[in-house]
Amino acid sequence: MLEPSATPKLELRNITKWYGPEGTGVLAVDDCSVSVQKGEFVCVVGPSGCGKSTLMTVGAGLEEATHGEILIDGKPAGKPGPRRSVVFQKFALFPSETVAQNIKFGLQMTNVPRDEQERRVQQQLEIMGLTQFRDSYPSQLSGGMQQRVAIARALAMQPEILLMDEPFGALDAQTRTILQEEVQRLSHQMHYTVLFITHSVEEAVYLSDRVIVMSRRPGRIKKEIQLPRDVAWKRGDIEQAAEHPEFIEARREIWALVREEIMAA
Amino acid sequence: MRRIANGNLVLVSAAACVVWIAVWAWITRSGGPVSSLFLPSPGDVVERFGRMWVKPYIGSTLLGHVFSSLSIVLAGWALGGIVGVPLGVAMAWWPRVKWLVFPIFQLIRPVPPLAWIPLTLVWMGIGEPARIFVVFIAALVPWLMNSMQAVGSVDPLLIDAGRTLGASDGKILTRIVCRTALPTLIAGARIALGNAWTTLVAAELLAATAGLGYVALNASRMLDTDVLVVAMLLIGLLGVLLSLLMKLATHVLAPWSLSQQKG
Numbered sequence: 001m002l003e004p005s006a007t008p009k010l011e012l013r014n015i016t017k018w019y020g021p022e023g024t025g026v027l028a029v030d031d032c033s034v035s036v037q038k039g040e041f042v043c044v045v046g047p048s049g050c051g052k053s054t055l056m057t058v059g060a061g062l063e064e065a066t067h068g069e070i071l072i073d074g075k076p077a078g079k080p081g082p083r084r085s086v087v088f089q090k091f092a093l094f095p096s097e098t099v100a101q102n103i104k105f106g107l108q109m110t111n112v113p114r115d116e117q118e119r120r121v122q123q124q125l126e127i128m129g130l131t132q133f134r135d136s137y138p139s140q141l142s143g144g145m146q147q148r149v150a151i152a153r154a155l156a157m158q159p160e161i162l163l164m165d166e167p168f169g170a171l172d173a174q175t176r177t178i179l180q181e182e183v184q185r186l187s188h189q190m191h192y193t194v195l196f197i198t199h200s201v202e203e204a205v206y207l208s209d210r211v212i213v214m215s216r217r218p219g220r221i222k223k224e225i226q227l228p229r230d231v232a233w234k235r236g237d238i239e240q241a242a243e244h245p246e247f248i249e250a251r252r253e254i255w256a257l258v259r260e261e262i263m264a265a
Numbered sequence: 266m267r268r269i270a271n272g273n274l275v276l277v278s279a280a281a282c283v284v285w286i287a288v289w290a291w292i293t294r295s296g297g298p299v300s301s302l303f304l305p306s307p308g309d310v311v312e313r314f315g316r317m318w319v320k321p322y323i324g325s326t327l328l329g330h331v332f333s334s335l336s337i338v339l340a341g342w343a344l345g346g347i348v349g350v351p352l353g354v355a356m357a358w359w360p361r362v363k364w365l366v367f368p369i370f371q372l373i374r375p376v377p378p379l380a381w382i383p384l385t386l387v388w389m390g391i392g393e394p395a396r397i398f399v400v401f402i403a404a405l406v407p408w409l410m411n412s413m414q415a416v417g418s419v420d421p422l423l424i425d426a427g428r429t430l431g432a433s434d435g436k437i438l439t440r441i442v443c444r445t446a447l448p449t450l451i452a453g454a455r456i457a458l459g460n461a462w463t464t465l466v467a468a469e470l471l472a473a474t475a476g477l478g479y480v481a482l483n484a485s486r487m488l489d490t491d492v493l494v495v496a497m498l499l500i501g502l503l504g505v506l507l508s509l510l511m512k513l514a515t516h517v518l519a520p521w522s523l524s525q526q527k528g
Contacts, residue, residue: 062425082431092426096444096521105440106430137521157430 007074008035009193010084010161012059015068017051022066027218028054031068034212034221036161039191043204044212045254047262051219052197053089056165059195060086072160082110085154089166091146093138093153100125100134103153110157124152127186144175151183164196168203180206181237188235201258205250206238213254216261223257225250305491310498313491322492323483324475331499333475334465337393338507341400342461346454348401349408354446356409357416358438370409378403378464382471396468396476403464404457411453415446448515448522455511462504477503 017029028051036042044052057063059070061080070077077084085106093102103124107117125131128148138146147167154162167183168176184207187194198204204211209229213222228234233244241247286307292299293306301309317327325333356363381402382395389395419442427437443450469478477496484492516523 060425060429062428080425080428082429084429086426086429088422088426090422092420092422094423094426094441094445096447096519105427105432109427109431109433109436139521153430 009038011035011071015065018066030218041194041208042210043196043208045204046214050214056197082157084161085157085159087164087167089169091150098135106157120156124156128152162194201255213257309491310494314495334477337396338461338465341397342404344401345404345408349405350412353409353412357413399468400461400465404461407456415449419445448519451515
């Protein structure tokens with residue numbers, strides 16, 4: 001179980017992000033603090049355009065915050081890099097590389113020994129069910145398969161933190177359900193530390209230990225909701241989980257908060 | 266119409282070629298409507314081709330003229346690439362380089378390569394370097410424009426992905442940006458080669474001592490229309506061949522750009 005006083009694995013502390021000049025530009029995120037403990041799965045939900053993706057981009061180090069800081073184990077996180085792997089909504093696979101080469105890319109960039117590279121690529125291909133697509137190019141794969149490759153590429157890095165920015169937002173409903181269940185299974189087995197952005201309340205309740213609800217733009221933290229951890233109903237498929245009274249209650253509560261923000265916009 | 270299978274299209278094209286040649290043979294037959302002075306018959310052209318293949322015409326055999334034209338085209342085209350690609354990539358990658366180079370480049374771009382010939386004659390005379398230079402100018406524009414566009418249109422998300430995977434700026438440029446841009450770059454190389462070829466033939470008409478354009482010009486002065494047609498057909502065929510070679514290069518160098526989704 002989590003120690004409430006432990007230093008968070010990842011901490012976004014008092015993040016404010018202006019696009020354009022401060023004061024006259026667009027305020028995307030206003031003084032947001034999010035922390036994720038080691039092994040915790042945290043979802044950020046909010047209405048479209050509320051700045052949740054900006055929070056992710058800043059958290060990954062891909063953009064500088066106007067104010068505030070990003071800490072890993074209590075120390076400044078610095079440039080983006082392999083400690084924080086990112087899965088993007090639009091997959092972001094390298095079109096000129098095969099599936100195996102995509103997964104291997106980050107391992108080559110960080111000088112992982114050659115035989116270890118091969119071992120990890122093979123392992124991820126098996127875990128994500130991609131072995132037969134090893135030598136295919138991304139353009140030859142469906143959206144669901146492409147996102148599997150992107151997840152495999154992120155996990156092969158053995159990151160301390162996994163950042164996922166609406167990873168299933170571009171997928172059809174059936175594929176999304178299957179991938180949600182796989183991510184649920186994986187994170188339960190492997191105890192990944194995950195910060196996950198989504199606009200789907202159901203996805204947030206099913207996957208996460210804690211849900212952070214953001215307000216409409218400029219994004220502020222509206223409320224944090226602790227969900228039951230390590231309960232049996234979460235480990236099954238999402239259909240079954242959605243019938244559990246605890247799931248229904250959490251979904252109702254979070255949806256009410258999100259709805260308030262959408263209606264007030 | 267759009268549903269004709271590929272194999273059938275090849276057949277249709279082959280049949281059309283036969284028909285066109287037959288029409289050509291019919292109108293140029295002895296006693297036909299077109300005098301051989303204006304257009305030789307296919308038989309005359311083939312015969313002339315055979316003779317020129319073994320016997321020198323104005324200084325060298327046909328193969329010698331072909332070789333002369335091709336070597337100048339390839340030299341000018343390659344030089345265009347050596348200068349154009351790094352410059353185009355740099356212009357897309359570092360805005361400062363673009364500010365420096367783009368104004369001059371925009372000024373030069375609308376000047377047809379052939380308009381460089383008079384100045385080139387003053388600078389270099391009518392030798393090979395002059396022709397290589399004019400071809401270089403013709404090839405440079407598509408090389409540079411396409412590499413700039415290719416690099417500029419790489420999805421910034423791929424660069425973000427590279428950064429989160431620990432790639433340095435140098436690796437991002439070489440492993441992600443340049444590789445992703447490769448299909449557009451090869452398309453630029455193909456346009457550059459086409460431009461280079463047509464420009465060279467035109468340059469040979471004005472200032473040359475060998476080559477297919479030079480052969481055509483001499484044949485025109487002597488009213489050797491059969492030689493003229495041989496030269497023109499070769500110019501056309503070699504142009505097609507060069508274009509096909511560049512298509513092949515895309516298959517070999519950027520196979521991913523041709524692959525389709527399996528479902």
